[in-house]
Amino acid sequence: TTSKEQPGNYICSPISLSTILAMITYGARGATEKALKSGLHFSNDDNVQRKGLKTLTEELN
Numbered sequence: 001t002t003s004k005e006q007p008g009n010y011i012c013s014p015i016s017l018s019t020i021l022a023m024i025t026y027g028a029r030g031a032t033e034k035a036l037k038s039g040l041h042f043s044n045d046d047n048v049q050r051k052g053l054k055t056l057t058e059e060l061n
Contacts, residue, residue, distance in 0.1 A: 015060065022053050
């Protein structure tokens with residue numbers, strides 16, 4: 001059902017938001033990528049950041 005059909009029954013997990021923002025960040029380029037990485041406090045080393053996100057996802061699954 002949609003939120004219009006069932007108003008007030010919306011749940012959003014913080015980890016889901018983090019995952020979505022990480023995916024958007026790694027798809028972004030230029031100034032947008034830089035702004036997202038800065039705002040999300042991502043590591044300057046992409047390998048470290050990706051490994052951390054992968055580990056978190058594996059632990060939660």
